[in-house]
Amino acid sequence: xxxxxxxxxxxxxxxxxxxxxxxxxxxxxxxxxxxxxxxxxxxxxxxxxxxxxxxxxxxxxxxxxxxxxxxxxxxxxxxxxxxxxxxxxxxxxxxxxxxxxxxxxxxxxxxxxxxxxxxxxxxxxxxxxxxxxxxxxxxxxxxxxxxxxxxxxxxxxxxxxxxxxxxxxxxxxxxxxxxxxxxxxxxxxxxxxxxxxxxxxxxxxxxxxxxxxxxxxxxxxxxxxxxxxxxxxxxxxxxxxxxxxxxxxxxxxxxxxxxxxxxxxxxxxxxxxxxxxxxxxxxxxxxxxxxxxxxxxxxxxxxxxxxxxxxxxxxxxxxxxxxxxxxxxxxxxxxxxxxxxxxxxxxxxxxxxxxxxxxxxxxxxxxxxxxxxxxxxxxxxxxxxxxxxxxxxxxxxxxxxxxxxxxxxxxxxxxxxxxx
Ligand SMILES: *Cc1c(COP(=O)(O)O)cnc(C)c1O
Numbered sequence: 001x002x003x004x005x006x007x008x009x010x011x012x013x014x015x016x017x018x019x020x021x022x023x024x025x026x027x028x029x030x031x032x033x034x035x036x037x038x039x040x041x042x043x044x045x046x047x048x049x050x051x052x053x054x055x056x057x058x059x060x061x062x063x064x065x066x067x068x069x070x071x072x073x074x075x076x077x078x079x080x081x082x083x084x085x086x087x088x089x090x091x092x093x094x095x096x097x098x099x100x101x102x103x104x105x106x107x108x109x110x111x112x113x114x115x116x117x118x119x120x121x122x123x124x125x126x127x128x129x130x131x132x133x134x135x136x137x138x139x140x141x142x143x144x145x146x147x148x149x150x151x152x153x154x155x156x157x158x159x160x161x162x163x164x165x166x167x168x169x170x171x172x173x174x175x176x177x178x179x180x181x182x183x184x185x186x187x188x189x190x191x192x193x194x195x196x197x198x199x200x201x202x203x204x205x206x207x208x209x210x211x212x213x214x215x216x217x218x219x220x221x222x223x224x225x226x227x228x229x230x231x232x233x234x235x236x237x238x239x240x241x242x243x244x245x246x247x248x249x250x251x252x253x254x255x256x257x258x259x260x261x262x263x264x265x266x267x268x269x270x271x272x273x274x275x276x277x278x279x280x281x282x283x284x285x286x287x288x289x290x291x292x293x294x295x296x297x298x299x300x301x302x303x304x305x306x307x308x309x310x311x312x313x314x315x316x317x318x319x320x321x322x323x324x325x326x327x328x329x330x331x332x333x334x335x336x337x338x339x340x341x342x343x344x345x346x347x348x349x350x351x352x353x354x355x356x357x358x359x360x361x362x363x364x365x366x367x368x369x370x371x372x373x374x375x376x377x378x379x380x381x382x383x384x385x386x387x388x389x390x391x392x393x394x395x396x397x398x399x400x401x402x403x404x405x406x407x408x409x410x411x412x413x414x415x416x417x418x419x420x
Contacts (some may be wrong), residue, residue, distance in 0.1 A: 009309040010397045013301065016041040017395055027365030030400045035180045035208060035344050035391035036369055037230045040294075044233055047293035051286040059285055060259060060276070074285050077292030078275065084295050085206075085225065086216040087242055091274040094241040094248070095288055099207045100130040102226035102241035103174075105278060106203055107134035109254045110247075111172070117143030119171040122195075124149035124157055124186075125381055126179045129374040131205045135174060149175070151381065154332045156184040163194065170200040177215070178208035181375045181389065182331030183342035185209070192221045201247070207231055208342060211298075211393070213307040217242050229287065234294035238287035241278070248274050255280040306394045311338035313392050313401065317345060320405040325412060326350035330382060344391035346373065352415045354388040357408070364407040 014020060017039050022029050031039060051073065057066035059074045075090075082090045096102040111134075115121070121135050125148050139146050147170075149162045157175070166173075173195040178185050192202045203224040209215050211232035217225050224247070229238040243251075253260055253271055257280035262270040271277045298306065315338025321329060330346045348354060358370040368390045372379040379385060390404060 008312075008397065009301065009305060010395050013041070013395050014397075016043070016297075018042060018045070020395060024365040024367070025363050030366040030396075030403050032390040032392060032396065032400070032404060033367045033369045034393040034396075035231070035342075035373070035389065037236070038211060038233050038393050039395065040233055040235065040290075041297050043297050044235070044290045044293045048235060048286050048290040051289050056286070058282055070285055070289075073289045073292065074283070077288045077295070080292045080295040080299075081240055084299065085210065085242055086218050088218065089245055092217075092242055092245050092248065094243065094275050094278040095283055096226075096239045096241055097237055097284065098230070098239040099205065099226040099228040100134075100239075102224075102239055103130055103203070103205070104134045105241055105254045106224050106226075106243070106251075107138050109251045109278075110201075111135070111138035111144075112141050113252060115142040115144040115171055118169060119144040120147050120165075120167070120169040121145070122147045122149060122162070122165050122170055122173045122175075122200075124175050125151060126157070126182055126184075126375060126378045127174075127176055128180060128205060128207070129376065131174055131176060131203075132377070135172075144171070145169075151182075155182050155330055155382075156332050157186045157191075159187060159190070162191065166194055166198050166200070168198060170195065170198050172201050172203065174203040174205070176205040176208070178206075178212070178342050179331065179375075179378075180208050180344075180391075181346045181373045181378055181387070183344050183346070184332050185341060188220050188222065196221065212303075212310055212342065214303040223247050229291040229294065232291075232294055233297060234291035235284075235287045237284045238291045240291075245274070248278070251278075253277050253280070257281045259283070301394065309394050310343040310392065313396060313398070314338040314341065314343035316398050317343060317390070317392065317401050320401055321345060321347070324349075324405060324408055330387060342391075343393075344389060346387040346389040348384055348387050349412055351412050351419070354384075354386045356415070357388045357411060360411045360414075361404070361407050364403070364410075366404050366407055368404070 055069045057070040059071040078090045078093050082093045147165045150158045152158045195202045201223040204222045206225050206227045210227040225242040230236040260280040314334045328348050354370040370388050371386045
């Protein structure tokens with residue numbers, strides 16, 4: 001008789017993800033590139049399919065049945081996203097193509113129109129290029145100055161140094177919630193509170209937190225928060241900006257066009273109410289509807305359950321990685337129970353270049369990513385032009401971690417042998 005073992009979250013959901021059931025180079029696929037994009041459950045694929053099979057029509061302007069159905073489903077996603085991040089109003093959720101576009105919206109609409117020479121923007125050195133380059137544009141246009149929060153010894157957000165950067169010149173703090181390279185979880189509530197004491201606004205890049213844990217915009221207290229659908233089981237081409245109502249109301253439109261106007265004359269126009277003021281042109285309707293299905297799916301699993309299971313995976317991943325010879329791992333170590341950081345690991349090998357590692361792992365059916373992960377300044381600080389990164393999601397299993405680590409060890413010993 002075998003002991004009945006409890007089914008893990010991954011055991012229960014794996015069949016929901018058709019893409020995971022395939023072979024790559026004759027080996028079962030192990031997908032560990034979830035920080036770049038997550039896979040889509042059948043429910044999301046079906047929502048997109050259903051929209052094009054039954055409801056395809058442009059939103060908002062039509063009175064005919066298909067247009068009404070498309071509009072209702074599109075707007076229903078706004079309610080779902082608002083509830084998912086605990087926004088105070090559905091009008092605080094603006095659909096964008098992705099997180100990058102959401103940050104650009106704030107940078108152009110708020111940043112270029114508000115900031116003056118000498119005003120300061122605080123970012124951190126671990127920011128994704130998407131939360132760096134738009135602010136460089138803003139700084140170049142306005143004369144605002146960029147300041148950077150550095151890393152602690154354990155490669156986390158240096159909160160003490162952050163406090164020394166804050167001053168009455170600080171007008172914006174824009175930081176990542178969970179680093180896509182270091183995996184550290186930044187104290188965004190405390191970061192926000194201190195910034196607000198100085199009268200500065202706060203934007204949180206939540207690309208790596210919203211898919212993996214409960215994120216509550218009102219608990220954080222931030223002014224804006226951005227995320228991408230494709231990292232939370234939804235299609236590409238849809239993301240969102242959360243912004244406090246009064247702040248969004250005071251911001252001028254970012255893009256001009258259809259959907260975002262109230263009344264247009266040849267020389268001037270008035271703008272639509274929120275949220276439409278920021279959604280010029282025909283939006284990604286099917287993708288937005290599918291994002292609604294993704295939010296339903298994640299909610300049905302429970303974000304707490306997802307976070308808890310990912311802690312288990314994280315603990316196991318770090319335990320196994322410790323047995324790999326000649327490896328350097330970046331970012332903080334997890335707590336004993338696997339909490340305290342994201343279930344991902346960026347690493348380098350003393351013996352094998354990261355590019356060779358991922359190419360050889362691909363031969364074994366294992367998908368990891370190599371490069372700077374859109375955090376080039378961080379990589380310069382780490383002294384690496386590129387790192388390898390394995391990033392997990394709730395459908396990954398311990399067996400997959402075993403296969404990844406075994407293949408990593410094989411690859412490293414193979415290289416050591418041929419290098420003699
Ligand atoms: C992926 C990611 C982004 C950018 O997301 P896009 O979907 O490419 O716009 C920004 N920040 C972090 C931390 C990310 O992981």
